[in-house]
Amino acid sequence: MMRRARVFLWPLLLVVTFCARDLRFVPVPAACRSRRSFSRIAARAEAFTAGDLALGGLFLGFCGAYLPQALGLNGRAWQAGNIRYFTNRGTAAFSEAARTLAEKHPGFQEDVVFTYFDTFQGELPYMGRPARLVQLISREVTDVYDHKRGLEERLREYNCASGPFAETYFSKEEALAASEGEEAVLFFAKAPGESGGRGIRVLRREEVLSADISSDYVLQRGVQDLELIDGRKFVVRFYLLVYDHRIYLHEMGVLIVHGARYDPTSVEDTVQVRHDWYDDASDTRLLLLQSVDEGPRWREAIAAQLRAAAPALAPLLAASSTSRYVVVGGDALLRSNGESKLIELNMYPNLFADRELVDDQVYKPLTEDILSLILFNQLSNRFEEIKHED
Missing domain, CATH: 1.10.287 (Helix Hairpins)
Structure with missing residues (x-):
């Protein structure tokens, strides 16, 4: 100093x-x-x-x-024009968005600092004393949704466990009892705190009882009757913004298409789980949700399940305000009957893929729309508000 x-x-x-x-x-x-x-x-x-x-x-x-x-009276906030911000995730996307909006709004004068800072890596540095400091919702509220066992507990608490999300069980006995007589069913044993396909084992029903898995794992019933892309399984990564007591689903999303051809009875990692699109030697590939003909239909199928699950997101809504928000990256599968099944939610997504197509056409418009709403109160038509339907 x-x-x-x-x-x-x-x-x-x-x-x-x-x-x-x-x-x-x-x-x-x-x-x-x-x-x-x-x-x-x-x-x-x-x-x-x-x-x-x-x-x-x-x-x-x-x-x-x-x-x-x-x-150092203004703290460590960065500045683009009159927009002050600070991030430890998605920095390239938010910086580009801030520069773009600073050019569009040269007369912006509000005393506000926007942050996208995950406190898992430490406390937010001093940002000065702005009239409005915009921060992510506290991990005390969000961690339960980032934890696979915690998410299922929250879904059950709000009577949302059956329908929107793939059925999830807390024990081998519970999983076997729920699938009695269904010998072809598969289960995905998932470590509660992992994401991106890490820590997952695919099990046939007859393997569940003898499987050596930790007691804190959850067993998620496999969604096997899937829509496919080129004969391969794919996962839809979608993005939610929870802000000022509202939930918004963004138009942009990513399709993660597996490398191996799909077999609904296979327990092979390459068929069911592997998301190694970042490996140049992998056959896994990324597509844009908005670039495929079925994109609008798939997005609406996801929105329908989010509306059904909205009651379980009530604690997030209650913790949100004009100064508190959260970005959620969710994963979903599309069934052959056109219905979607939500798989998991990830708080504080990285918003960086190191793939020009995704960074430019998903993360940049997403972050620009987030900043436009939070800083300028301008709601993009790429956002769809999600409301529970009784």
Whole structure:
């Protein structure tokens, strides 16, 4: 802090020195105090006053614009035009969105700092004292939704467990009892805190009882009657914004298409689970939800299940405000009958794929629409509000 002050305070010293050099009074002898002398003195005084005001204005401008940065009074927030923001995820997308919106709104003057900062990596740094500090909803509220066992508990609490999400069980006995007589059913044993396909084992029903899995795992019933892309299973990654007591589903999404051809009875990782699209040697590929002909129908099928599950999101809505929000990345499958099944929710998605197609056509418009709503109260037509239908 002191080092930063020493580096940046030298312009202040220059301003003070420059001002002080003209503050000299030369006594006027009594004999010279004629009317003409007083006129000359008055003229000089007027000139001095004008210069003094100019320097004073410069000094005040310095104090208002430069000193807060020199002393860290504005915190660590970044700035694009008049938009202040700070992130530790999705930084490229949010930075591009902030620059775009700063150009669109050059006169923006609200004293607000927007942050997309996951506190799992530590506390949010000091952001100064803005009138409005926009933050993610606390992990005390969101962690339960990020945890597969916790999510199922919340769904059961609000009577939403049957229907919107794939059926999920807390024990082997519960899973077997619910599937009695269905020998072809598969189960996905999932570690409660993992995502992206990590920690998943695919089990046939007859393997469940003898499987060596931790007691905190959940067993999710496989959705086997699937719509396919080129004969392959795919997962839809969709994005929700929970803000100011409302839920919005965004138009943009990603299709993760598996590399191996689909077999509904297969327990192979490449067929059912593997999402290694980031590996150049993998056959897994990414498509844009909005780029395929079936995209609007699939999105509406997902929206229908979200409306059914909306009561279970009540704690998120209650914790949201104009200063608290959360972005949710959800996964869904499409059944052959046109219905969707939600698989899981992921709080604080990365919003970065290192794939130009996805970064430019999904994450950039998504983050721009998030900032437009939160900072400018402008709701994009790419957002659809999700409301529970009784």
